Amino acid sequence: MSKTLLTATNISHAFDYPLFSSINFTLNKKESISIVGRSGSGKSTLLHIFSSFIKPNEGTVELLEKNLYSLNENELEKIRRYDLGIIFQAHYLFKGMKAIENLEIAALLSNESIDDKILKHLEIEELMEQKIGELSGGQQQRISIARVLSKKPKIIFADEPTGNLDKETAKLVMDVLLEYTESHNAAMILVTHDEEMAKLCNKSFRLENQALKEF
Ligand SMILES: Nc1ncnc2c1ncn2[C@@H]1O[C@H](COP(=O)(O)OP(=O)(O)OP(=O)(O)O)[C@@H](O)[C@H]1O
Numbered sequence: 001m002s003k004t005l006l007t008a009t010n011i012s013h014a015f016d017y018p019l020f021s022s023i024n025f026t027l028n029k030k031e032s033i034s035i036v037g038r039s040g041s042g043k044s045t046l047l048h049i050f051s052s053f054i055k056p057n058e059g060t061v062e063l064l065e066k067n068l069y070s071l072n073e074n075e076l077e078k079i080r081r082y083d084l085g086i087i088f089q090a091h092y093l094f095k096g097m098k099a100i101e102n103l104e105i106a107a108l109l110s111n112e113s114i115d116d117k118i119l120k121h122l123e124i125e126e127l128m129e130q131k132i133g134e135l136s137g138g139q140q141q142r143i144s145i146a147r148v149l150s151k152k153p154k155i156i157f158a159d160e161p162t163g164n165l166d167k168e169t170a171k172l173v174m175d176v177l178l179e180y181t182e183s184h185n186a187a188m189i190l191v192t193h194d195e196e197m198a199k200l201c202n203k204s205f206r207l208e209n210q211a212l213k214e215f
């Protein structure tokens with residue numbers, strides 16, 4: 001299979017105002033790319049377009065060499081389930097269940113197993129028997145990251161994954177995501193406000209004046 005996991009061509013989109021025009025973007029295996037930009041510039045929207053959840057006004061997105069707009073619902077669902085790891089700000093953990101049960105469901109749904117090394121690295125292995133509702137916000141956030149990685153995705157889309165975390169914990173989460181990306185031949189697109197975190201990726205872009213500029 002080719003080394004390219006995502007190709008976006010001439011993407012333009014507007015809601016109340018134009019967000020971007022003619023954006024071209026490629027993501028290869030083992031690559032981590034960060035996107036920064038002002039609030040409201042359209043970073044989350046772009047991530048939703050790249051990850052198949054919004055169809056842009058113009059342009060095409062190919063994931064794993066498949067044009068998203070030529071797939072039926074069933075084929076799209078398969079890609080979302082097996083290949084994409086979505087870390088968005090609102091994390092949908094099952095609140096009444098234990099942490100471990102949340103991870104088991106994710107692993108089961110994609111026929112994978114939970115990686116204890118990742119739980120250790122994220123410093124959540126001691127929390128596994130606790131109910132989600134009993135955990136702090138930052139602990140829940142790390143559980144949700146572990147849950148996404150338990151699926152063994154090929155592409156990680158992360159929108160502010162370290163947003164509510166202290167610096168040290170944020171660094172630890174970044175290390176886990178980057179290490180996963182490298183060691184599993186996967187790739188990551190990270191949206192963040194934190195330029196220090198952004199710089200940890202292989203490439204960094206700023207979304208500004210409706211375009212992506214590398215910096
Ligand atoms: N589903 C939608 N319907 C209408 N407008 C939307 C929708 N989603 C986003 N927008 C608008 O598009 C603009 C960009 O939103 P987006 O969430 O992509 O920005 P962002 O760069 O992620 O901002 P932030 O850094 O605050 O998260 C905003 O003005 C927002 O109101």
Ligand SMILES: [Mg+2]
Pocket residue numbers: 043044045159
């Ligand atoms: Mg956003």
